[in-house]
Amino acid sequence: MHYGIIGSGMVAQSLAKGLLKYGHRVTVGSRDAQKQLELASAIEGIETAGFPETAERAEALILAVKGSAALDALGQCGAGNIRGKLIIDATNPIEAAPPTQGVLKFFTTLDESLMERLQNAFPEAHFVKAFNSIGNAHMVDPDFGAEKPTMFICGNDATSKATTRVLLEQFGWEVEDLGSAPSARAIEPLCMLWCIPGMLEGRWNHAFRLLKKP
Ligand SMILES: NC(=O)c1ccc[n+]([C@@H]2O[C@H](COP(=O)([O-])OP(=O)(O)OC[C@H]3O[C@@H](n4cnc5c(N)ncnc54)[C@H](OP(=O)(O)O)[C@@H]3O)[C@@H](O)[C@H]2O)c1
Known part of the structure; x- marks a missing residue:
């Protein structure tokens, strides 16, 4: 598959x-x-x-720019070039303001996620939230001992989520599909939770896992 990554930072390079x-x-x-x-x-x-x-060239995209620049970056891509394509959205709506006691500030509310804004602005693209609540060092081949960590995903298009699942499973994740775009209201703030041990104690080597009763 030919993936295009929009962005050139740490996330883009790791992916x-x-x-x-x-x-x-x-x-x-x-x-x-x-x-x-x-x-x-x-x-x-x-x-x-x-x-x-x-x-234009890629079959599917990964969006890995600063959250505040996400809409602008997609606009620069051109609506015609992203129409009908999967866009795996790794962004977080982090404010420029400093964190409060290790808790990042978001420019979104619990009633509207960044991914919904992107999906509404580009209705013909197929956004799937993924990779936003893990540090870039652990995005590929996450190694947390015997158990695989969980990647929470959501999005409106089933085919696009299936493609994302294949990629995540190749990378070594267990995938938990949490439904359609509004579920990003819950998935995006996992980034805040994930960052707290790092901000307070410099610990960045953890991942989430959803435990399920057999
Ligand atoms: N760092 C992590 O471990 C991590 C983990 C999970 C999720 N995330 C999320 O993933 C995203 C990328 O994070 P990052 O740390 O790799 O990089 P970043 O420093 O948050 O963003 C860098 C990218 O943003 C682009 N950018 C900045 N301003 C722009 C503008 N006005 N218009 C268009 N593009 C603009 C830059 O594009 P140019 O190359 O064109 O300059 C650059 O590629 C963020 O939303 C972040 O919250 C990060």
């Missing part, structure tokens, strides 16, 4: 390496031509391009 490892073709998109060159030489095997070209 690009994972996608290559599991046999996918990867184009990493950045607005910055110099970053494109640096990434192409830093990660052997990827292609790089601007946002519109990345979105």
Whole structure:
């Protein structure tokens, strides 16, 4: 599968390496031509391009930009280039304001997630929330001992969620499908929870697992 990653930060780079490892073709998109060159030489095997070209070429996309720039970045991709495509949304709606005692501030409310805003703005794209509540170091081949951690996903399109599930299972996750886009109201704040031990005590090596009674 040819994945295009919109964004060039730590998440984009970790996922690009994972996608290559599991046999996918990867184009990493950045607005910055110099970053494109640096990434192409830093990660052997990827292609790089601007946002519109990345979105146009790829069969499916991963959105990995700063949450406050997500709408803008998709606009830069061009609605026509993302129409009908899966967009795995790894973003979090983190405010620029500093955290309160280790608790991040969000610019969304519990009645509207960032992913719903994106889905409403681009109704012909198929958003699936994933990867937002785990640090980039653990996104691919998470190693937490004998048990697999759980990746919570949601989105409106069943085929897109099935494609996302295949990728997550390749990467070593147990997948918990929590339903349609409004479930992102619950999944996005898991990022706040995940970050608290890091913010307060510098501990970033954990993941969530949903325990189920047999
Ligand atoms: N860091 C983690 O471990 C982690 C874990 C889970 C989820 N997340 C979420 O994943 C996303 C990416 O995180 P990150 O740490 O890799 O990077 P980041 O520093 O949050 O974002 C970097 C990316 O944002 C893009 N960007 C910034 N301003 C922009 C604008 N005005 N228009 C378009 N694009 C813009 C940049 O694009 P250019 O390349 O064009 O400059 C760059 O690729 C965030 O939403 C974050 O909350 C992060």
